[in-house]
Amino acid sequence: MKSLTLPLRAEDVLDLHVGDPVTLSGVILTARDAAHKWMVETLVRKTRSPRGDDEACASALMSILDGGAIYHCGPVVAGLATAEYRFVAAGPTTSIREEPYQADVMAHFHARAVIGKGGMGGRTLAACSRVPFVYLHAIGGAATLIAQTVTRVIAVHKLEFGVPEAMWVIEVKEFPAVVTMDAHGSSLHREIESRSQQALLRLIGFEAEAGGPG
């Protein structure tokens, strides 16, 4: 088990390999669908002009995410009425939906880890080596267990996106995860996909070289 403390340096990331169990401590940012779309359109590709508190929010994210970690998570949060926020349940959401955005977001902020579930695709894997960063797999559905590693809710950005979609700045202690995509071009997800494809072809009576189901 490797204990990682944020912020991470590029060399910390290069030290990690697919299959390594890790724990993560420090400040991380939750961001999912609406947040990734907003970041890419407003800050990276700039196809949408900044409005409201966009610029203030962007500069806050710059410091949180430099060497930092993005967590694909839409939490259950208590204390909404009084703004005394507490994470009640906070497992990962499916990461592949951010595939169109992730590589750009990580490069823009120099972020070193993305945490989620289900893995990501080829574009993100290529960016893992280039930026560099790692993909950390948390246990999907283990929401109460993971919420116990959240020691503090520091701030929230874009609460108007709704509780699940807002960007929550949280402090975590020994958040458990497994490296499933590393900065050396390896992806557990690509490997399992390919192996299970061969098994499927056998089960439905296709020869592997016949091309298989389309």
Add this chain to the structure above:
Amino acid sequence: MLDLTEAFVELVRFTSTDLPADVEQKLREARQREVPGSAAQGALNAILQNVDLARRTGSPICQDTGTPLFFVHHQPGWSARQLAEQIRAAVAEATRRSFLRPNAVDSLSGKNSGNNLGDPSFPTIHFEETDGERLVADLILKGGGCENVGAQYSLPHAGLQAGRDLEGVRRAALDAVHKAQGQGCAPGILGIAIGGDRGSSYLASKQALLRPIDDRHPDPELAALETRLTDEANQLGIGPMGFGGETTVLGAKLTSLHRLPASFFVSVSYMCWAHRRRRMTVLRDQVSYE
């Protein structure tokens, strides 16, 4: 008729925080089968710890408390409209108490209603009037990750060489499990409907998920296919969370519907390991849960 609002709040709390025993038992059996020290076994350890912790602390098993799907069988003379109002009030209250995440998002504006109440189909409530004095309400909380990997096939399917028979159903179902990989939070449970139209077929595939995991389909052919699909889906080796391993699904539940001569749908609803389904029974003023 009674005001069951508080009883429905309890149904939601129970469903969100306390995994049914048959599902937990299957997860324990799955843990036994994985290689000690493997990522797959580590995932199942975390899952089982989380199930225990959620039950003890009364917090949601999974933060994605999903679409609340209610199936209500009520006695003659009770008003479905009033029951719907009570259920909606209960869902809003359960959200306020953090048993549910606010999940109802306006598809056009992107605005989250904040209390899980959307248009009349959110939460989803199905009513049926039945004889007798009992009201029986089933609730499934089905998260978005597993809902997104559901799939519907129109047979025949050339790519899969799947014809309009149970062999075609088997091919389609295995393809759906392969495409889902770990993204629906494997090991999942498959609800599979054969026939119907596109809408009724998906609905029936979800109702199939109400069955206990270990029950046996009364039709011997479908019972055999359920066992075979479970076994073969596990041979895909996708494993818990898609980490690779022995258990990819915990079970498969089939149902069939009449269809049009022109249509032959196979609808696969994938339910994540956090298979949150509970039942409330009301007899006179006595409310019980299972």
